[in-house]
Amino acid sequence: MAVNNSNSIVFIGSGNVATHLAKALSGAGHRVMQVYSRSLENAKLLAEKHGAAYTDNLSEINRDAALYIFAVKDDALSEIAAQMPSTLGAWVHTAGSLPLSVLSCREKDYGVFYPLQTFSKGRELDFAEIPIFIEGDNSETVSFLQEIGQSISSKVTVLSSEKRKYLHLAAVFACNFTNHLYAVASEIVESQGMSFDVLHALISETAAKAKVMNPVDAQTGPAVRFDKSVIQNHQQLLPEEKQREIYTLLSENIHNFAKRK
Amino acid sequence: MAVNNSNSIVFIGSGNVATHLAKALSGAGHRVMQVYSRSLENAKLLAEKHGAAYTDNLSEINRDAALYIFAVKDDALSEIAAQMPSTLGAWVHTAGSLPLSVLSCREKDYGVFYPLQTFSKGRELDFAEIPIFIEGDNSETVSFLQEIGQSISSKVTVLSSEKRKYLHLAAVFACNFTNHLYAVASEIVESQGMSFDVLHALISETAAKAKVMNPVDAQTGPAVRFDKSVIQNHQQLLPEEKQREIYTLLSENIHNFAKRK
Numbered sequence: 399m400a401v402n403n404s405n406s407i408v409f410i411g412s413g414n415v416a417t418h419l420a421k422a423l424s425g426a427g428h429r430v431m432q433v434y435s436r437s438l439e440n441a442k443l444l445a446e447k448h449g450a451a452y453t454d455n456l457s458e459i460n461r462d463a464a465l466y467i468f469a470v471k472d473d474a475l476s477e478i479a480a481q482m483p484s485t486l487g488a489w490v491h492t493a494g495s496l497p498l499s500v501l502s503c504r505e506k507d508y509g510v511f512y513p514l515q516t517f518s519k520g521r522e523l524d525f526a527e528i529p530i531f532i533e534g535d536n537s538e539t540v541s542f543l544q545e546i547g548q549s550i551s552s553k554v555t556v557l558s559s560e561k562r563k564y565l566h567l568a569a570v571f572a573c574n575f576t577n578h579l580y581a582v583a584s585e586i587v588e589s590q591g592m593s594f595d596v597l598h599a600l601i602s603e604t605a606a607k608a609k610v611m612n613p614v615d616a617q618t619g620p621a622v623r624f625d626k627s628v629i630q631n632h633q634q635l636l637p638e639e640k641q642r643e644i645y646t647l648l649s650e651n652i653h654n655f656a657k658r659k
Numbered sequence: 660m661a662v663n664n665s666n667s668i669v670f671i672g673s674g675n676v677a678t679h680l681a682k683a684l685s686g687a688g689h690r691v692m693q694v695y696s697r698s699l700e701n702a703k704l705l706a707e708k709h710g711a712a713y714t715d716n717l718s719e720i721n722r723d724a725a726l727y728i729f730a731v732k733d734d735a736l737s738e739i740a741a742q743m744p745s746t747l748g749a750w751v752h753t754a755g756s757l758p759l760s761v762l763s764c765r766e767k768d769y770g771v772f773y774p775l776q777t778f779s780k781g782r783e784l785d786f787a788e789i790p791i792f793i794e795g796d797n798s799e800t801v802s803f804l805q806e807i808g809q810s811i812s813s814k815v816t817v818l819s820s821e822k823r824k825y826l827h828l829a830a831v832f833a834c835n836f837t838n839h840l841y842a843v844a845s846e847i848v849e850s851q852g853m854s855f856d857v858l859h860a861l862i863s864e865t866a867a868k869a870k871v872m873n874p875v876d877a878q879t880g881p882a883v884r885f886d887k888s889v890i891q892n893h894q895q896l897l898p899e900e901k902q903r904e905i906y907t908l909l910s911e912n913i914h915n916f917a918k919r920k
Binding site for chain 2: 515
């Protein structure tokens with residue numbers, strides 16, 4: 399009995415990216431066929447949400463799916479890809495920092511499907527607003543990924559590995575580093591018995607402003623004019639040398655940007 | 660003819676903080692009586708929105724208002740305060756980084772009214788959500804400022820100058836430094852012919868997540884595990900030495916926070 403697997407997807411990996419992508423793709427009518435994870439328990443957890451099969455053994459991967467989405471840790475990807483059985487459908491990875499070529503052991507029909515977002519368990523996301531950057535080894539793969547992407551997002555763009563590297567670097571600044579500054583700010587207010595909540599309105603407005611103003615023009619604060627007295631006072635309040643260094647470097651760089659304007 | 664000035668306010672300064680505060684206070688039924696600015700044109704611009712008088716001469720300040728709000732640059736405040744005529748109503752400044760004592764030339768009835776937000780011209784803000792931190796030289800001033808604050812915000816807190824210093828420092832991390840990271844990210848994507856828009860969804864979600872998760876727990880990215888290969892690749896993409904240093908320091912600090920968990 400022939401089964402039409404033209405919209406069936408196998409997930410290699412069951413972490414945050416796989417979980418969010420599986421939900422979005424499933425909601426758009428694709429079929430999550432199977433989930434692989436090194437941890438059978440994690441594979442099961444994700445698979446059961448979608449009535450899919452699951453395994454912790456790469457040799458048990460179903461060969462007939464239309465698409466295999468690798469959503470694993472960057473440093474595990476090439477090893478897992480090398481152990482994959484040959485399959486009918488295309489392979490894609492979801493890593494911003496890795497080139498297309500990391501899947502070239504597949505020889506044909508492989509690509510990249512990079513959703514630019516920070517994924518956490520338990521956060522609902524509107525995938526329609528998440529930009530997806532795709533790349534493929536040939537034009538058919540690109541068209542196929544474009545179709546899959548457009549079924550869940552209004553913002554699908556073809557992007558080379560070379561440019562994607564820079565996009566991922568920018569994302570590290572706009573997300574990972576930004577979040578770390580929140581963490582430092584949180585420590586500072588908590589050290590004074592205040593809740594991090596006091597900074598919520600400020601954080602929201604700073605992010606909202608970046609959507610309508612160029613962040614260089616929106617820059618405010620003592621560093622713009624390099625107000626030495628405020629900067630020195632602040633340095634004295636920071637207990638750790640590394641945080642003082644971060645403060646100095648960011649202030650100097652803000653001042654440099656302001657002078658260039 | 661006696662006029663009741665019990666809710667009348669004079670603004671010393673006509674920048675973003677004065678503009679937003681005047682609008683909120685006026686909307687809550689207070690009367691903007693007069694605006695002073697070194698620039699008569701700027702004083703006029705703000706005053707005319709509220710049918711208020713304006714001047715660029717401190718000796719022409721109306722003496723009968725209930726409250727005088729100093730919203731001027733930090734380094735100009737003590738000089739302007741020293742030149743102020745004596746007045747009926749209390750004086751407050753709006754600076755996060757300056758102590759209460761900067762207005763002590765007034766001797767009695769002075770305080771601080773610090774709205775913790777980033778103010779830009781042309782941005783509509785919901786003042787009800789903006790935390791306001793107040794301080795006064797005596798309990799009557801504190802009660803008075805509490806009343807004024809609560810007329811525009813649901814989040815009014817009494818806070819000492821000592822603690823406010825730290826709050827301001829935290830705000831520099833959560834707002835000024837964060838915005839600068841947006842600026843660096845913007846440069847990176849634009850250098851590759853992409854629009855900063857591609858990062859909007861990521862920036863919004865990173866900020867939104869900070870409202871519901873501790874930012875230390877929400878931390879993601881290559882620095883958490885100090886993934887050397889990604890970090891080295893990113894370093895090579897950054898054209899400026901200072902940005903490479905910022906990248907290294909933030910990555911090391913993220914890793915240190917993660918190890919402490």
